[in-house]
Amino acid sequence: MEKTLIAVLFAGCSFAAFAAFAAFAQSGGLVSSESVSVQGGFSGPGAGSQATSVAQAKMRRDDAKVVLEGNIVRQVGNELYEFRDNSGSIYVDIDASYWRGQNISPNDKVRIEGDVDKDWNSVEIDVKRITLLK
Numbered sequence: 001m002e003k004t005l006i007a008v009l010f011a012g013c014s015f016a017a018f019a020a021f022a023a024f025a026q027s028g029g030l031v032s033s034e035s036v037s038v039q040g041g042f043s044g045p046g047a048g049s050q051a052t053s054v055a056q057a058k059m060r061r062d063d064a065k066v067v068l069e070g071n072i073v074r075q076v077g078n079e080l081y082e083f084r085d086n087s088g089s090i091y092v093d094i095d096a097s098y099w100r101g102q103n104i105s106p107n108d109k110v111r112i113e114g115d116v117d118k119d120w121n122s123v124e125i126d127v128k129r130i131t132l133l134k
Helices: 002-026 054-059
Strands: 065-075 080-085 088-093 110-118 123-132
Touching: 054 065, 054 080, 054 088, 054 123, 065 088, 088 110
Parallel strands: 088 123
Antiparallel strands: 065 080, 065 110, 080 088, 110 123
């Protein structure tokens, strides 16, 4: 009796799993490797991200997402840099991994995506991505 009950339960679970998989595959959830095209994807904190000025970024709340375009003018610490646009300057914290092999000079215009980091008496940007603009 016990073996029969186990067999019935196993068959029921297997059927339910198969039915769920079939429904998933039919709904378009299953994609073959031939039908996938290689394209770019998400490239900013928000869809259609527009650049924020340094002056606007300084007014944002802590942890707000920002996109800045301008120049990194100098290094002021180990991973701390001064970033400048037409509205002013702000410090940006760029971890070594985010440079991705890019060499950037003060003459190069860059796009910085990151989070506002507010302390008691300072505001800086914690950079999550840096892109050299052409």
